[in-house]
Amino acid sequence: MDEEGRNKFIRFFPKSSLSKDAKPRFQELFDVRKRWLDVEIAPYVEDLAPGGGKKLDALLLKYARIIKEGNKTILTNRFPRS
Numbered sequence: 001m002d003e004e005g006r007n008k009f010i011r012f013f014p015k016s017s018l019s020k021d022a023k024p025r026f027q028e029l030f031d032v033r034k035r036w037l038d039v040e041i042a043p044y045v046e047d048l049a050p051g052g053g054k055k056l057d058a059l060l061l062k063y064a065r066i067i068k069e070g071n072k073t074i075l076t077n078r079f080p081r082s
Contacts, residue, residue, distance in 0.1 A: 015044050022048050023079070026063040030077035038066075038073040 013032065019025045022045075029036065029044055041064075042056070049055035060066065064075040 015047075018044060022059060022063060026077070027079070027081070030064075030080075034076060036064075036075045038075060041075055 018028050025045065025048065029041060038060070041060075045059060046052055046056055049059045060075060063078055065078050067074040067076065
């Protein structure tokens with residue numbers, strides 16, 4: 001169970017099933033989960049920012065809200081669906 005009392009499960013979620021464009025890809029990811037740790041979402045978006053580092057940080061800032069909770073970095077949708 002997670003912190004909110006829900007059952008946890010493992011789900012196959014291949015990056016190849018996601019859009020090749022950044023905005024729809026982030027929307028697809030946030031449709032699956034409302035909140036992602038930075039280390040969890042990185043494998044799904046790092047190919048959108050060749051070279052990583054600052055380019056990846058800029059991509060995350062553009063498409064996600066970043067929340068710091070202690071030593072964790074949590075990302076939520078910057079453009080939630082209405």
